[in-house]
Amino acid sequence: MRKPRILVTTFIACVITLLVASWWKKDIVASQLINLFADEIVIQKLSGLKLSFREASIEQVRLQSSHDSNLVLNKVQILNPFHIVFDRDNIQEVELSIAELTYQKVKETTSIINNPSIIDPNEESALTLDNIIQGITRYMPGVVSVEKITLGQEFKAGPLRVTRSNTELFVELPYNSTETGQLNVTLIANLTSNSITAKAQVASDFSEEASQLKINISRVNLDQWEFHSTANSNLKSIDPILSFSEALAVFPSNGMSANGKISIDTKSIIPNNFLSIANYQDTLVKVESNGLELTFLSESLNSKIKARLSAQSPIELKLKTLNPVKFESATGSGFIELSTVKDAVTKSHLASLRFNSANLVADPKLQVTGSVDLFAAKPLLESQLVKKYFPSVTFTNLKGELNFQSEAFLNLTGTSFTEQDWLEKIHLTLLPNSKLQLDTEVTGLKEESPLLSTGLDHSQAQIEIMKEVLLIGESSKSDSFKLKATEGAIDAQLKAKNSPTSIHAKIEQIQCRMDDNVECIFDLKAKSPEFIDKQTDIRLSEINIDSRVHFLTSANTQTIKLEQVKASFDEIKTKDFHISQGEIQSPNANCKFSKNTTSCTSEKWSNQFNTFTSEYTTLSGNLDVSNFKLASSLGNTEFSGNFGSSRLEIESPENYALQASVIGSFSVNGNKLQGQSQLKAGTLQFNSSWQHDLERANGRIRFSLPKVNFDSKTPLSKSVRGLPVDIVSGSLTANGTLSWPSKPKDTIDMTLNKVAVVYDGSFATGIDGNILVENHGEHWLTPEPQPLTIQSINAGLPLSNVSFSLFLDRAKDLALKDFSAEFLEGMLSSNALYWNLDNKERSSILYAKDVSLEQLAEVTESESFKAKGRLNLTIPVTTGPGGITVKNGHLEAIEPGGELRYYGAFSPQMLASNPQLKLISNALEDYDFRTLEGNLQYPPSGDLQLNLKLVGRSESMDAERDLIINLNLENNIPTMLRSLQASRDLTTALEKQLDQ
Numbered sequence: 003m004r005k006p007r008i009l010v011t012t013f014i015a016c017v018i019t020l021l022v023a024s025w026w027k028k029d030i031v032a033s034q035l036i037n038l039f040a041d042e043i044v045i046q047k048l049s050g051l052k053l054s055f056r057e058a059s060i061e062q063v064r065l066q067s068s069h070d071s072n073l074v075l076n077k078v079q080i081l082n083p084f085h086i087v088f089d090r091d092n093i094q095e096v097e098l099s100i101a102e103l104t105y106q107k108v109k110e111t112t113s114i115i116n117n118p119s120i121i122d123p124n125e126e127s128a129l130t131l132d133n134i135i136q137g138i139t140r141y142m143p144g145v146v147s148v149e150k151i152t153l154g155q156e157f158k159a160g161p162l163r164v165t166r167s168n169t170e171l172f173v174e175l176p177y178n179s180t181e182t183g184q185l186n187v188t189l190i191a192n193l194t195s196n197s198i199t200a201k202a203q204v205a206s207d208f209s210e211e212a213s214q215l216k217i218n219i220s221r222v223n224l225d226q227w228e229f230h231s232t233a234n235s236n237l238k239s240i241d242p243i244l245s246f247s248e249a250l251a252v253f254p255s256n257g258m259s260a261n262g263k264i265s266i267d268t269k270s271i272i273p274n275n276f277l278s279i280a281n282y283q284d285t286l287v288k289v290e291s292n293g294l295e296l297t298f299l300s301e302s303l304n305s306k307i308k309a310r311l312s313a314q315s316p317i318e319l320k321l322k323t324l325n326p327v328k329f330e331s332a333t334g335s336g337f338i339e340l341s342t343v344k345d346a347v348t349k350s351h352l353a354s355l356r357f358n359s360a361n362l363v364a365d366p367k368l369q370v371t372g373s374v375d376l377f378a379a380k381p382l383l384e385s386q387l388v389k390k391y392f393p394s395v396t397f398t399n400l401k402g403e404l405n406f407q408s409e410a411f412l413n414l415t416g417t418s419f420t421e422q423d424w425l426e427k428i429h430l431t432l433l434p435n436s437k438l439q440l441d442t443e444v445t446g447l448k449e450e451s452p453l454l455s456t457g458l459d460h461s462q463a464q465i466e467i468m469k470e471v472l473l474i475g476e477s478s479k480s481d482s483f484k485l486k487a488t489e490g491a492i493d494a495q496l497k498a499k500n501s502p503t504s505i506h507a508k509i510e511q512i513q514c515r516m517d518d519n520v521e522c523i524f525d526l527k528a529k530s531p532e533f534i535d536k537q538t539d540i541r542l543s544e545i546n547i548d549s550r551v552h553f554l555t556s557a558n559t560q561t562i563k564l565e566q567v568k569a570s571f572d573e574i575k576t577k578d579f580h581i582s583q584g585e586i587q588s589p590n591a592n593c594k595f596s597k598n599t600t601s602c603t604s605e606k607w608s609n610q611f612n613t614f615t616s617e618y619t620t621l622s623g624n625l626d627v628s629n630f631k632l633a634s635s636l637g638n639t640e641f642s643g644n645f646g647s648s649r650l651e652i653e654s655p656e657n658y659a660l661q662a663s664v665i666g667s668f669s670v671n672g673n674k675l676q677g678q679s680q681l682k683a684g685t686l687q688f689n690s691s692w693q694h695d696l697e698r699a700n701g702r703i704r705f706s707l708p709k710v711n712f713d714s715k716t717p718l719s720k721s722v723r724g725l726p727v728d729i730v731s732g733s734l735t736a737n738g739t740l741s742w743p744s745k746p747k748d749t750i751d752m753t754l755n756k757v758a759v760v761y762d763g764s765f766a767t768g769i770d771g772n773i774l775v776e777n778h779g780e781h782w783l784t785p786e787p788q789p790l791t792i793q794s795i796n797a798g799l800p801l802s803n804v805s806f807s808l809f810l811d812r813a814k815d816l817a818l819k820d821f822s823a824e825f826l827e828g829m830l831s832s833n834a835l836y837w838n839l840d841n842k843e844r845s846s847i848l849y850a851k852d853v854s855l856e857q858l859a860e861v862t863e864s865e866s867f868k869a870k871g872r873l874n875l876t877i878p879v880t881t882g883p884g885g886i887t888v889k890n891g892h893l894e895a896i897e898p899g900g901e902l903r904y905y906g907a908f909s910p911q912m913l914a915s916n917p918q919l920k921l922i923s924n925a926l927e928d929y930d931f932r933t934l935e936g937n938l939q940y941p942p943s944g945d946l947q948l949n950l951k952l953v954g955r956s957e958s959m960d961a962e963r964d965l966i967i968n969l970n971l972e973n974n975i976p977t978m979l980r981s982l983q984a985s986r987d988l989t990t991a992l993e994k995q996l997d998q
Contacts, residue, residue, distance in 0.1 A: 046064045046065060046066045046072070047062065047063070047064035048060060048062075048063050048064075049061050049062050050062060053083070056081070056082070057079060057080060057081050057082075057083065058079070058080040058083040059077070059078065059079045059080070060075075060077075060078040061076070061077065061078075062074065062075065062076050062077075062078075063075040063078060072104075072105070073103070073104070073105050074102075074103070074104040074105075075100050075102075075103055076100070076101050076102040076103075076104075077100065077101035077102065078098070078099075078100050078101075079098070079099045079100075080096060080097070080098050080099075080143075081096065081097040081098075081099075082095045082096050082097065083096065093140070093141060093142070093143055093144075094142075094143070094144040094166060094167070094168065095144055096143040096144060097143060097144060097145040097146075097147075098143045098145065098146045098147070099145075099146075099147045099148075099149075100147070100148040100149065101149050101150065102148075102149060102150045102151075102152070103148050103150070103151045103152070104152045105152070129275070129276075129277055130274045130275045130276070131198065131219065131227060131274050131276055132195075132274055134193075135193045135194070135195060135198065138166075138171065138193055139166075139168070139169055139193055142164075142166050142171070143166070144165065144166055144167070145163070145164070145165050145166075146162075146163070146164035146165075147161060147162060147163045147164070148160060148161060148162040149161045151175075158177075158178075159175055159176065159177040159178075160175070160176070161175075161176070162174070162175045163175075169192055169193050169194050170190075170191070170192050171189070171190070171191040171192070171193065172188075172189070172190055172191075173187075173188065173189035173190075174186065174187070174188050174189075175187040175188075184206070185204060185205065185206050186204070186205045186206075187202070187203070187204050188202070188203050188205075189201070189202045189203075195221075196220065196221040197218070197219060197220045197221065198217065198218075198219040198220075199217065199218050199219075200215075200216070200217040201214065201215070201216050201217075202214065202215040203215075204235075213233075213234065213235035214232075214233070214234050214235070215231065215232070215233045215235075216231060216232045216233075217229075217230070217231045218230045218231070219272075222271065224274070225273060225274050226271055226272070226273060226274070227271070227272050227273075227274065227276075228269075228270075228271055228272075229268070229269065229270045229271070229272045230268070230269050231266075231267070231268045232265070232266070232267050232268075233264070233265065233266040233267075233268075234263075234264075234265045235263065235264050235265075263291065264289065264290070264291045265289070265290040265291070266287070266288070266289050266290075267286075267287075267288040267289075268285070268286065268287050268288075269284075269285070269286040270282055270283070270284060270285035270286070271283040271284050271285075279324050279325045280323070280324070280325040282323065282324040282325075283322070283323060284321075284322065285319075285320070285321040285324060286318070286319070286320050286321075287318070287319045287321075288316050288317070288318045288319075289316065289317040289318075289334070290316045290317075291312060291317075291336065307340060307341070307342060307343070308340070308341045308342075308343050309338060309339070309340050310338065310339040310340075310341075312336055312338075314335045314336050315333070315334055315335045315336070316333075316334055317333070317334030317336065318331070318332070318333050318334055319331075319332050320332075335356075336356075338356075338372075356370065356371045356372055369407075369408070369409050369410075370407065370408040370409075370410070371406070371407040371408070372405075372406060372407075373403050373404060373405045373406070373436075374403065374404040374406070375402075375403050376400040376401060376402045376403065376404065376438050376439070376440065377400050377401055377402075393446075394444050394445050394446045395442060395443070395444055396442070396443045396444075396445070397440050397441070397442060398440070398441045398442075398443070399439070399440060399441040399462075400438075400439070400440045401438070401439040401440070402436075402437045402438035402439045402440075402465075403436060403437065403438075404432065404436045404438060404467075405432070405433040405434075405435065405436045405467075406430060406431060406432050406433055406436075407430075407431045407433060408428060408429060408430045408431065409428070409429040410427075410428045410429075411426050411427040411428070411429075426476060427474065427475065427476040428473075428474070428475040428476070429472065429473070429474055430472070430473040430474075430475070431470050431471065431472050431473070432467050432470060432471040432473070432490065433467060433470055434467050434468060434469060434470055435466075435467070436466065436467040437464070437465070437466045437467075438463075438464070438465040438466075439462070439463070439464045439465075440462075440463055441460075441461070441462050441463070441499070442460075442461055442462075442463055443459065443460050444459045444460075445459075454537075455535045455536045455537035456498065456501060456503045456533065456534060456535050456536070457498035457499070457500050457501025457503050457534070457536075458496065458498050458501075458503060458505075460498065460499040460500055461496050461497060461498050461499060462496070462497050462499060463494065463495070463496050464494065464495040465492065465493070465494045465495075466492070466493045466494075467490070467491075467492060467493075468491040468492065468493050468508070469489070469490050469491035469510070470489070470490055471487060471488075471489065471490030471491075471492065471512060472487065472488045472489055472490065473485060473486065473487050474486040474487075474488070484515070484516070484517040485514075485515070485516040485517070486513075486514060486515050486516070487512050487513070487514035487516075487522070488512060488513055488514075489511070489512060490509075490510070490512050491508065491509065491510045492508070492509045492510075492512075493506075493507075493508050494506075494507045494508075494509070495507075501534055501536075502532045502534055503530070503532065503533050503534050504530060504531060504532065504533075505528060505529075505530045505533070506528065506529050506530070507526060507527065507528040507529075508526075508527045508528070509524050509525070509526055510524065510525040510527070511523075511524055511525045512524040518556075519554065519555055519556040519557075520553070520554070520555040521552075521553065521554045521555075522551070522552070522553040522554075523550070523551065523552045523553075524550075524551055525548075525549075525550055525551075526547065526548070526549050526550075526551045527546075527547070527548050528545075528546070528547040529544075529545060529546045529547070530542065530544075530545040531543065531544060533545055539576055539577050540574065540575070540576050541574070541575040541576075542571055542573070542574050542575075543571065543572045543573050544570075544571060544572035544573075545569070545570070545571045545572075546569065546570045546571070547567075547568070547569045548566075548567070548568045548569070549564045549565065549566065549567040549568070549569075550564070550565040550566050551563070551564060551565075552564075552565065558596055558597050559594060559595065559596045560594070560595040560596075561592070561593070561594045561595075562592070562593045562594075562595075563590065563591070563592045563593075564588070564590065564591040564592075565589065565590050566588075566589060566590075567586070567587065567588040567589075567590075567591060567607070568585070568586070568587050569585070569586040569587075570583075570584065570585045570586070571583075571584050571585075578616060578617075579614060579615060579616040580613075580614075580615045580616075581611050581613070581614050581615075582611070582612045582613050582615075583611065583612035583613075584609065584610065584611035584612070585609075585610040585611070586607060586608065586609050586610075587607065587608045587610075588604055588606065588607030588608070589605060589606060590604065590605060591603070591604040591607070591630075592604070593632075598635055598636055599633070599634065599635040599636075600632070600633070600634040600635075601631075601632060601633045601634070602630070602631070602632040602641075603630060603631050603632070604627070604628075604630040604643075605628060605629065605630075606626060606627065606628040606629075607626070607627050607628075607630070608624060608625075608626045609624060609625045609626070609627070610623075610624045611623075611624075611625075617655075618654075618655070619652060619653065619654055619655075620652070620653040620654075620655075621650060621651065621652055621653075622650075622651040623647060623649045623650040623651050623661075624647055624648065624649060624650070625645060625646075625647045625650065625664075626645065626646050626647065627643050627644070627645045628643065628644045628645070628646070629642075629643050629644050630642075630643035631643065638671075638672055639670065639672065640669070640670060640671045640672070641669070641670050642667070642668065642669035642670070643667065643668060643669075644665070644666070644667045644668075645664070645665070645666050645667070645668065645679075646663075646664060646665040646666070647662075647663060647664045647665075648663050649661065649663065650662050650663065650664055652683075653724075656724070657724045658722060658723070658724045658725055659722070659723045659724050660683040660684075660686075660721060660722045660723065661683065662681050662682060662683035663681070663682050663683075664679055664680065664681045664682070665679065665680050666678055666679025666680060667679075670696075673695055673696040673697040673698075674693065674694075674695060674696075675693065675694040675695075675696055675701070676691075676692065676693035676694070677691070677692060677693075678690065678691040678692070679691075679692075683721045683722065684716065684720050684721025684722075685710050685711065685712070685716045685720075685721055686707065686710055686718075686721045686722070687707065687708055687710070688705055688706075688707055689705065689706045689707075689708070690703050690704060690705040690706075691703070691704050692704070700741070700742060700743060701741065701742055702739060702740065702741040702742075702745075703739070703740050703741075704737075704738075704739050705736075705737065705738055705739075705740070706736070706737040706738075707734070707735060707736040707737065708735065709733050709734070709735045710733060710734055710735070711732075711733045712729045712730060712731055712732055712733070712734070712757070712758075713730070713731055714730060714731075717729060717730045718730075726761060726762065727759050727760070727761045728759065728760045728761075729757055729758065729759050730758050730759070730760055730765075731756065731757065731758035731767065732754065732755055732756040732757030732758055732768075732769065733754075733755045733756070733757070734752065734753070734754055734755075734757060735752070735753045736750070736751065736752040736753070737751050738750035738751055741777075744777050744780075745777065746776075746777055746778055746779055747776065747777065748776065748777035749774065749775065749776050749777070750773075750774070750775050751772070751773070751774045751775075752772070752773045752774075753771075753772045753773075754769050754770060754771055754772075754773075754790075755770055756768055756769070756770060756793075757769040757770075763797075763798075763980065764795070764796060764797035764798070765795075765796055766792050766794065766795045766796075767792070767793045767794050768791070768792060768793020768794060769790065769791070769792050769793075770790070770791050770792075771788060771789055771790035771791060771808075772788060772789075773788050773790070773808060774788060775810060778812065781812045781814070782810065783810045783811055783812055784808060784809050784810045786809075787807035787808065787809040787819055788807060788808040788809070789805070789806075789807050789808075790805070790806060790807070790808055791803075791804065791805045792804035792805070795823075798978070798980070799825075799826070799861060799862075800825075800826075800861065801823045801824065801825050801830070802823065802824045802825075803822075803823060803824045804821075804822070804823040805820070805821075805822055805823070806818040806819060806820060806821040806822070806835075807819040807820055810839075813838070814838055814839040814840050814842075815836050815837070815838050815839075815844060816836070816837045816838070816839060817834045817835065817836050817837075818832070818834065818835040819833070819834045820833065820834075821833075821834070821835050821848075825850060825853060826853045826854050826857040826858050826861065827852065827853070827854040827857050827872075828850060828851050828852035828853035828854060828872065828873075829850070829851050829852060830848060830849070830850050831848075831849050831851070832846060832847060832848045832849065833847070834846060835848065835879065836881060837881045838881070838882070841882060841883045842882060843880060843881070843882030843883070844880070844881050844882065845878065845879070845880050846878075846879045846880075846881070847876065847877065847878055847879065848877040848879050849874075849875070849876055849877070850873070850874065850875035850877065850893075851874050851875075852872050852873075852874070852896065853872060853873045853874070853875065854871075854872055855869035855870060855871045855872065855873065855900060856869060856870045856871075862978075865905075866904065866905045867903070867904055867905075868901070868902075868903035868904075868905075869900060869901060869902050869903065870900040870901040871895050871896070871899055871900015871901065871902075871931070871934070872895065872896040872900070873893050873894065873895055873896065873934070874893065874894055874896060875891065875892065875893040875938075876891060876892045876893075877891045877938070878890060878891060884942040885942055886940070887940055887941060887942055888938060888939060888940035889939060890937055890939070891937060891938035891939070891940070892935075892936075892937050892938075893934075893935070893936055893937070893938060893948075894933075894934065894935040894936075895931065895933060895934035895935070898932065899930065899931045899932040899933060899934070899954065900930075900931060900934070901929070901930050901931075902926065902929045902930075902931055902952070902954075903926075903927060903928065903929070904926040904927065904929070905927055921959065922967065924956075924958050924959065925956035925958060925959050925965055925967070926956075926967070927958070928956050928957055928958045929952070929954055929955075929956045929965070929967070930954050930955055930956070931952045931953060931954035932953050932954050932955075932964075933951075933952070933953045933954075934950060934951075934952050934953075935950070935951055936948055936949050936950035936951060937949055940975070943974075944974050944975050944976040944977070945972055945973070945974050945975075946972065946973050946974070946975050947970070947971075947972050948969075948970070948971040948972070949968075949970050950967075950968070950969040950970070950971065951966070951967075951968050951969075952966070952967045952968075952969060953965075953966050954967075
């Protein structure tokens with residue numbers, strides 16, 4: 003068995019004496035102690051040895067231990083050395099003196115080879131109390147003195163004087179320290195075959211009270227002793243012993259120092275071989291303390307910690323055995339205060355702990371209440387331990403206090419003294435009104451990191467315990483420690499320093515389990531007055547989130563499950579769109595994260611929003627997403643799902659609007675977005691499939707509008723509101739392909755069957771035909787003329803049996819080729835009528851043949867105008883920025899002429915003052931013309947101007963003589979048409995036309 007290192011110093015004087023004794027009689031004396039220290043010390047150097055009958059001297063002895071330490075003794079002198087030979091059972095006449103003893107660490111390890119031949123395994127050579135008594139009373143010199151002792155840089159003392167008189171032993175060692183003043187260590191002991199009594203005392207100028215240790219050991223039988231010790235100490239007076247022990251490598255003190263008062267009373271039945279812990283019985287340890295202070299340096303926490311202990315009632319431990327440990331009771335209470343120490347005079351309060359242990363043998367328990375000050379914990383948060391787990395996070399400006407109470411349930415009946423798992427279970431309660439505040443900075447982030455783009459990489463955090471949180475920790479069979487957290491409510495706020503972004507969260511109903519895996523379930527309520535992401539240029543305001551969160555980690559996987567998710571916001575703004583007053587609900591959402599992969603699923607979530615506004619459209623209503631799946635691996639992202647809406651309001655910038663329902667599906671693989679959808683609005687149903695490249699910002703949609711029938715109960719206006727044109731009859735189908743940006747071969751194909759439309763008081767019925775337009779580069783055009791027929795058009799004046807071929811060319815000229823229509827019992831025709839979509843000026847000629855004046859008078863329902871006869875017209879039409887204009891149109895009557903009855907052409911006032919005008923007025927009321935010819939002008943103002951020359955006769959004036967009349971007429975055509983439209987019942991006229 004390896005000997006305790008403290009024995010090196012305890013018997014150093016014996017070693018020195020036996021160095022000389024062993025020169026003569028190794029078999030008599032040396033074997034006992036060499037066996038004791040064979041694995042500890044070897045003689046490295048011995049120089050200047052002089053021998054005589056009166057004395058022996060050695061200039062220097064250098065010893066080296068197996069723990070890389072050197073012990074140097076200078077000027078060793080032994081008086082009466084031959085008493086070692088002649089008085090072998092008591093060398094009391096021998097006197098040993100040493101001028102200087104130095105102990106220090108060495109840099110390099112010297113290999114020590116023990117000689118097994120000198121190790122005697124017999125019981126006689128074991129480290130027993132009997133052997134210690136015999137060794138000291140036989141082989142201890144009468145006087146041992148050391149003038150100067152230096153152990154490292156910390157311990158310097160002397161002179162040491164040890165005297166022995168038979169079984170009595172006296173030791174005295176003065177020690178001087180700038181911190182503790184003059185110290186004096188004394189030891190008085192008496193060692194007999196049946197008892198050992200010892201009294202050690204450390205007296206100090208620094209303290210009036212000396213530290214004392216009393217030991218009484220009395221034999222019970224051959225193999226057992228009764229041990230009783232009492233220690234009363236002012237720790238300041240023995241503070242140098244900590245440095246002394248570190249210098250001897252007994253245990254590392256890590257800059258440890260002590261202060262305060264402590265009293266320890268120990269009783270036990272111990273074996274003769276006192277290193278046999280398994281044979282200790284009925285041990286009682288009683289500790290009383292008043293202001294005990296212990297300061298030590300924690301390398302892992304990068305801080306010096308000072309602990310102050312005050313025992314309110316004695317701490318008492320009763321153990322039946324030590325190995326295995328069997329407790330009878332554990333009682334006591336006290337107060338512990340922890341501080342972080344910056345320098346010799348500066349310290350910060352870290353924590354206050356008040357503890358109490360119960361006298362419960364079956365279930366021993368330690369109760370602790372206290373608080374932790376976050377400001378003093380700053381060195382701990384800057385430690386290597388924290389940097390190991392949070393290498394990129396820096397904590398500053400720490401404030402606040404964490405209050406807690408705890409119960410520790412101890413396992414006091416173990417099976418191994420050295421491998422005892424003392425802590426069986428602990429209950430730690432974080433108490434309300436605990437408030438913490440700190441600033442955090444996260445470095446080393448990538449540019450796309452959400453923390454960086456939202457400004458939360460530099461933020462201030464505030465945490466408050468609103469309702470007590472219970473943490474339960476317990477040991478497990480797998481040698482790991484299980485931790486549970488239950489109940490409680492935590493309020494947290496996070497505010498970015500360089501951004502308006504802020505988050506306020508509340509966590510309630512906490513249920514957490516932490517062992518090999520971590521599992522937490524809690525209610526989360528979070529809100530943010532403003533949240534800004536600079537990278538995506540998204541600004542959110544008044545966000546509220548409410549959810550049940552289930553968090554699980556296992557091996558290399560983390561899982562987050564959200565239940566009963568409810569989120570709302572006041573608005574979301576980006577450069578492309580704006581959403582106001584939205585709400586999102588989902589029964590569940592699950593996400594799983596591993597080293598290289600991420601996956602998320604959700605059965606359904608519902609989106610409700612007041613308005614979604616973009617450059618192209620405005621939406622409002624609801625949109626549901628179901629069967630959502632997301633998977634990301636090694637930089638590739640895929641997600642898919644279904645969507646649908648039972649009520650979706652869509653409005654265009656031109657104020658066209660519809661209420662629709664929609665269903666569809668979508669998927670994303672890398673940068674490719676694709677999907678399909680079906681939109682229903684009234685009788686309309688749009689089917690589409692689409693794809694979009696997110697990186698290149700281009701895509702394509704293929705759509706179709708299955709045949710839809712319109713009638714008076716289901717017109718187009720019932721499906722789409724705000725259109726200037728309404729379809730009230732017939733059927734329509736359409737399909738096509740559109741790309742963004744536009745690409746060649748994009749098409750729109752529409753088929754009309756007996757369609758009737760109404761536009762601003764006008765209507766057209768019986769529209770039949772197919773319209774196909776294609777995209778050719780920058781131009782949309784018809785690949786060939788598209789024949790169309792219209793049964794009737796009525797804008798105040800009727801057209802019927804209209805036919806033409808629609809043609810759109812690369813110059814954006816829209817042409818009605820081979821135009822023809824029946825008009826007032828005559829015919830309208832043109833080779834082509836042109837309109838340029840860029841409003842460039844275009845010219846056309848429209849011909850009117852065999853137009854009935856009688857029918858014109860009837861249609862216009864004019865009471866002041868009656869006529870018979872027919873006209874031919876040639877009308878040069880110009881279209882352009884000014885609209886439709888006519889210059890120098892020509893008309894003439896067809897032989898043999900006709901009748902004209904024009905009543906009230908002039909006002910009574912005009913007739914009274916002009917007799918000639920009265921004659922013309924009378925002639926127009928009864929006029930038969932033989933020829934009628936003139937020209938017409940139609941300017942952008944819409945005022946039609948007719949300059950007519952009539953040749954004929956009037957019976958009221960002279961039936962045998964021709965009367966030539968030059969007549970200038972002017973009429974505003976738009977006004978006249980609106981008047982004609984207003985004078986009729988549009989519904990009746992339309993129904994009448996549809997019935998034909």
